[in-house]
Amino acid sequence: MDQISVDKLARTVRIVLDTRFYGNGSVMQAGSDFSESCWVLVDGDKEDKLLVTLKPKTKEIEIESLGFEFCNYVLGLMQNAIF
Numbered sequence: 471m472d473q474i475s476v477d478k479l480a481r482t483v484r485i486v487l488d489t490r491f492y493g494n495g496s497v498m499q500a501g502s503d504f505s506e507s508c509w510v511l512v513d514g515d516k517e518d519k520l521l522v523t524l525k526p527k528t529k530e531i532e533i534e535s536l537g538f539e540f541c542n543y544v545l546g547l548m549q550n551a552i553f
Contacts, residue, residue: 474537481529483537485522487544489514496547497522500540507531 473486487497497520501510504524508531511523524536 474541476533476537478533481526481533483524483533483540485524485537485540487520487522487541489518489520492520492541492544493548493551494520496544496551499547500544503543504540508536 475484476482477484489497494514497512501512501522504510507527509525509527511521513521513523515521522540524540526533526536
């Protein structure tokens with residue numbers, strides 16, 4: 471299960487993704503694709519989790535929905551890889 475936390479003051483979104491569900495390659499590709507509009511940091515741990523931190527580069531990006539957009543984008547990449 472993914473967890474999304476938003477720090478409105480710092481304009482940062484942190485997402486914890488379970489690598490048993492989300493593919494590492496798709497998460498890395500999404501991070502690369504989002505890097506045009508956000509600073510992206512992807513960090514792993516030993517418990518099959520990835521921590522993704524997103525910080526928008528502009529004020530125009532809606533911070534409250536950014537984490538959900540990232541997760542949906544990863545799922546779309548995974549679906550496209552299957553078909």
